[in-house]
Amino acid sequence: MVARRRSETMEENRAKLLMAARKAFAENGFAAASMDELTASVGLTRGALYHNFGDKKGLLAAVVDQIDRDMAQRAKAEAAGVQDDWERLLAEGIAYIKMALDPEVRRIVLLDGPAFLGDPAQWPGQLSCLESTHQSILKMLERGVIKPVDAGAAAYMLNSAAMNAALWIAASQDPQKALPDIIKVFTHLASGLCQRPVP
Numbered sequence: 001m002v003a004r005r006r007s008e009t010m011e012e013n014r015a016k017l018l019m020a021a022r023k024a025f026a027e028n029g030f031a032a033a034s035m036d037e038l039t040a041s042v043g044l045t046r047g048a049l050y051h052n053f054g055d056k057k058g059l060l061a062a063v064v065d066q067i068d069r070d071m072a073q074r075a076k077a078e079a080a081g082v083q084d085d086w087e088r089l090l091a092e093g094i095a096y097i098k099m100a101l102d103p104e105v106r107r108i109v110l111l112d113g114p115a116f117l118g119d120p121a122q123w124p125g126q127l128s129c130l131e132s133t134h135q136s137i138l139k140m141l142e143r144g145v146i147k148p149v150d151a152g153a154a155a156y157m158l159n160s161a162a163m164n165a166a167l168w169i170a171a172s173q174d175p176q177k178a179l180p181d182i183i184k185v186f187t188h189l190a191s192g193l194c195q196r197p198v199p
Contacts, residue, residue: 014052016042021063026104030060030112057116061123064113068125071099071109072132086145086194089136093162093190094183100169101179110170120163121156130159146193154193161186 020042024033035056039049053059079091099105113120120126134155140146146154165182172178 010052013044013048016044017049017052017059018063018066021059022067022104022108025060025063025108025112029107030056030116060108060112061117064109064117064123065125067105067109068113068123069128071096071105072125072129074099085136085140085143089133089140089158090187090190093158093186096162097165097169097183097186098179100166101175105166106170106175110167114167120167121160126159126163130155133159144195147195149193158190158193161189 017039020038021033024038024041028034033056035046035049039046049056049059053062075092075095078095079088082088082091100110113123117123121130134151137146137151137154137158141148141151165186168182169175169178
């Protein structure tokens, strides 16, 4: 019972720190966010932060992973109503790119994430998305929906294109204006894999 209570408390503390970090990193950026202020805002100490995440960078990695996985789920949810497998995969990519306009996503995942955590292609959330895309492509290859290509390479290129499109939007001086252009290019590039005409 005591062990269970301790485990629940640790999980609660972790959730509090993640929530506070998302707010602080979105508002101030990773570099400027104060760990003392962040931990105090949820009634915890730096010790709790170090125990759960190792250090400030570990906390950023956990926040980026949480948001990145949320983004993947949101993209799937937005494309869920599309019946055609190819169109649904394309819609997921476009939905992901559009999330670059979200201030939290832009600041934490697309600007600070790569700057402090390195190559996004190696993040756990991105690797999970890559595997999901790979499975979708394998199914479409079996049915002849897409051209006979290496499924792993195709999945990597599609995911990289969506992520880099989002990074381009995040770095743009006018993200709203840049969005339709990058979506158009992404659609043309991705549609080259399809066996049938894509509107």
